Amino acid sequence: MISRLKTVYLAIIFLFLYAPIGVLIAQSFNASRYRGHWTGVTLHWYESLFTKSDIVDALSNTFSIGILSAAIATVLALITCIALREVGKKSRAMFMSVANVPILNADIVTGISLMLLFLGMGMRLGYGSILIAHVVFNVPYVMLCIMPQLLALDKSFYEAALDLGASPFKAFTSVVLPEIRSSVCAGFLLAFTMSADDFIITYFTRGAGVDTLSTKIYSELKLGIHPEMYALSTLVFVFIAIFVMLFAMNRKSNFKAEDLL
Amino acid sequence: MFQSVTVRNLFLVPFCLWAGIFIFIPLVCIIYYGLTNSGGSFTLDNIAIITQREYYYSLRLSVVLALITTIICLLLAYPLCLILIERAKSAGTIIILLFVLPLWMNTLLSTMAWQTIFERDGILNQVLRLLSMPDMTLINTPTAVVIGMIYNYLPYMVLPLYVTLSKIDKSIFEAARDLGANSWQTFLKVTLPLSLPGAISGITMVFIPALTTFAISALLGGSKLLLIGNVIEQEFTVEYDWHLGSALSIILMIFIVINMVLTIFFDMSRREEE
């Protein structure tokens, strides 16, 4: 009885989570270009998707900003975490809380404050300003991923490498980095996800003519969204779903939920 | 890992520069704009504007909706996490993956899908009509906004809670039962206190974005339901009054700082107990 109640509860939550996604996927096949009016099934939006240069541009911006900002954030976080491993507990906590400001702060405040900074520096808002802003909020996420594993890593791994004749740099790249690779990857992926999904900070730090998928969608909201956008989102979602499932199958044994977020 | 302290400190330089330029100075900028007028002289007028009715109402509405969202998320998340942990043992991690998967759908699009569901002739009402039940007016109501927020922020409550709960040694629950506690007592006296750190970070991760969002309310609340986030956005993108927008942001930051202080305070008192 209780077990059935639990299943029902779970089912309701999953229905709640997947209802909008179902709606979006349905819309991507809807012949009508208006939401909520079902006029039949079509694959038209998938065909015309790649002829829409503004959508393709937004997609490529989203991807390139996501990858670049995640990469820069990972390098910066890695350098910082290695040093923070060696400082006292108190200074480390202090550094971490400074780094966490963009996470704890509201996106709208971070976005506005960065916009004020960029404009104050006389910088033109555009691709570069979005990229910098994304690195700003990605660094703490990557640090939060890397720091625990780096702290848990026994110092003797590094020392063993030195002991066996490796230079400090080689000891780091050939021993320490591989030992913490799972958290570095997790940090990178998390940063990419955060970047790709961000709307508010991008909205304030972007300039005219540069769009990511999120800002593109927002600007289309009032005029009605191009159905190609549904098709694109469906493709991205299905692609990620397959990727995540394969990922989980592959490392079923040592997979943890924390790896995902 | 460093032969000398100097090398270690050298490694901290990039971060310090970065934090200085892109975390510290921007906050100074926002405070500067918030406390000055267009002539550049110091004023508290912009801050004081919050006492005006429309601004005050927006702020109050934002706080109320964010609180409701946070509480509902918390109430939904506890049973959900406990069930997920239990099911993950038998069903494997797939069930957790299924839970996080919707996070990868664009936030704006899924919120818009809720709009499609809630509309006057939306999917929900069409289903209700099929069942010969009366229509529901959800779109452009606070309820719709709260549902949209719950949808978007529930994972941020579930994930930290799930991580903390799954780290608790199972034998602790068994010990509690062994010592005669029923399941409700076990939850109150054992599960709840042990999972509090996860719940606290979940609360922060839901409350702050819910308090400050403007996209969800713009999509599901219509043009009449203005949250403080919408007001700030309009000051920057429609009214071009950066000083007023910054001042309102400072007021938001006060909430954030209170939240941080409470979290740190809680963290410290918990450590002292340990």
Added chain:
Amino acid sequence: MENVVKTFGSLTVLDEIELTIHENEFVTLLGPSGCGKTTLLRILGGFEMPDSGKVIFSGKDITNVPPNKRPINTVFQKYSLFSHMNVEENIAFGPKNSGKSADYIRGKISYALKLVNLEGYEKHDVTKLSGGQQQRIAIARAIVNEPKVLLLDEPLSALDLKLRRSMRQELVRIKRETGITFVFVTHDQEEALSMSDTVVVMNQGYIQQVGTPENVYNEPENAFVADFIGDSNIIDGVMVHDKLVRILGREYPCVDVGFPLESPVDVQIRPEDITLDAPQEDALNGVVTKISFWGMSYDIIVSAGGFDWLIQSIHRREVGEEVSLHLDPENIQIMAKPQSEDEAKLVEQ
């Protein structure tokens, strides 16, 4: 090592340590946790810098030589095998760093695996090996570099009792076959006594005694060593004159000479060296207060002369039984009382 001093903050971990390690020796640093033995080992390995003093290796000062340039290798407490490399890659890591040829490395790997009795394990995943096997790989990984000195930091502490016993003999064999000087750190006196040529007993950053295992067991220089190694009865005594000591109001002949007349001393008697008899007049008589069985023998507590004696005997006694205690002169070990307050504090620990 000369005058090595190491402090962490206000804590002096090592105080003016002087220690000479000879070639081809099996040296054990023995002491309770926090005595500075691991720090001393890390200074030898180059992972810590002494605040003052020097590390001299074959006449050369290597105090400031980084660990990757020392002819010394370490077997770490938790083995620290690189989990992303297989057995072969782990062992090859050192020789590759020193630019050895692939053929040479291959030969060395099979030699090293043979030495640790793990032939054919080249391609195994190190994380799937048992604790004992990981231990052997860690040793193989260190010795392929042909170090002059091998440092072992409590390498057996993570193994279970049986495995620990067999690994002791293995280590002694590997040491003999390779001719490498071993410096072994442990808090386990049994390990120290059964394996080493030389035992260095340490406490609170001081070396308490250096000697052969027999030496430190039979002739401890102070009460700390006596108490730490094996079980002991340590009693206050007074030296009456050479070869005569007064304990608990009775005079006993002993074999030690050279203590000042009427000087207070610590007297150590091993529990296995006390024989129990029926109570006699003119002997130290007492009552059995406790007895526990340990498999090979009984631990018997006898209250006699106001002192609780620990006696190990293969004969059972009953609680409440009256007995007399007999001591042979050669089993009475006289030790000087600590000279300074600082030393006294150490001994009390």
